[in-house]
Amino acid sequence: MPIHYPNGRRFHETNTKKRSPAPKKISYSNRGMTLEEDLNETNRYYLEHGLAVIHKKPTPVQIVSVDYPKRSAAVIKEAYFKQASTTDFNGVYQGKYIDFEAKETKNKTSFPLSNFHDHQVVHMQKVIEQNGISFVILRFTQTEEIYLLDSRFLISYYQNMDTTRKSIRKSDIEKNGHLIKMGFHPRVDYLKIVDSVYFSN
Numbered sequence: 271m272p273i274h275y276p277n278g279r280r281f282h283e284t285n286t287k288k289r290s291p292a293p294k295k296i297s298y299s300n301r302g303m304t305l306e307e308d309l310n311e312t313n314r315y316y317l318e319h320g321l322a323v324i325h326k327k328p329t330p331v332q333i334v335s336v337d338y339p340k341r342s343a344a345v346i347k348e349a350y351f352k353q354a355s356t357t358d359f360n361g362v363y364q365g366k367y368i369d370f371e372a373k374e375t376k377n378k379t380s381f382p383l384s385n386f387h388d389h390q391v392v393h394m395q396k397v398i399e400q401n402g403i404s405f406v407i408l409r410f411t412q413t414e415e416i417y418l419l420d421s422r423f424l425i426s427y428y429q430n431m432d433t434t435r436k437s438i439r440k441s442d443i444e445k446n447g448h449l450i451k452m453g454f455h456p457r458v459d460y461l462k463i464v465d466s467v468y469f470s471n
Contacts, residue, residue: 305374305409305416308457309359315456322461324361324368356393357404363461364469367402369394370421374409380437381408383428391428394421403468407450407460408443417447418463 306326316322337345357371371394373385386406397404404421423446427438448463 305372305407305458306358309372309407309460312456312458312460313359313361316461322361322363322368324359324363326359327356357390363403363464366468367397367400368464369397369402370405370407372407372409374411376411377437377440378410378412379440380435381410381440381443382437383431384436386424386428391425395425398422403464405464407458408447410440414452416450416452416458417443418450418460418467419443419447420467423447 310326313322313324313326316324333346335346339345357369359372360367360369362368371386371390373381375381375385394404398421406419406421406424407416408419409416424438427435448467450458450460450463453459
């Protein structure tokens with residue numbers, strides 16, 4: 271079934287069954303894992319231990335063509351990924367609504383603001399206006415460093431992007447954000463940072 275991105279480009283899923291590599295040993299830092307995979311694993315840990323209910327939002331898909339080979343079965347023949355209207359993750363923690371976006375970069379000294387979209391920034395602002403907790407989790411893949419940055423800081427940079435920098439300096443993220451130490455269970459324990467930043471008073 272062909273699936274297309276909003277710009278019409280066809281989506282090609284990597285076929286991992288063609289190769290049969292030896293099983294990889296899981297390292298303490300989980301190098302090679304994407305940030306999304308690490309966060310999904312972390313959120314499963316939180317859910318299983320009754321700490322929080324936070325999930326990855328599914329990407330909406332627009333179905334274009336459906337084949338009905340039998341009355342009891344339908345086969346999607348063509349579909350397009352819709353552009354998500356909000357952020358990646360949301361849920362509830364200690365009675366508060368949590369909403370955040372997760373991004374990665376190979377840059378060593380800054381985080382490009384082009385990784386974010388207007389509709390995501392608008393959504394973060396609306397969450398803040400409703401007294402929800404909104405932040406971004408940023409990973410520098412070259413150094414395996416992960417930071418939690420309050421959305422207010424990101425919004426300020428994003429709104430001034432045309433007149434100032436088009437990226438956030440890593441030094442500014444280190445100053446205004448909070449380093450999340452990688453672990454094993456959970457992998458990215460961001461709730462420790464949430465506790466100290468949003469529930470310390």
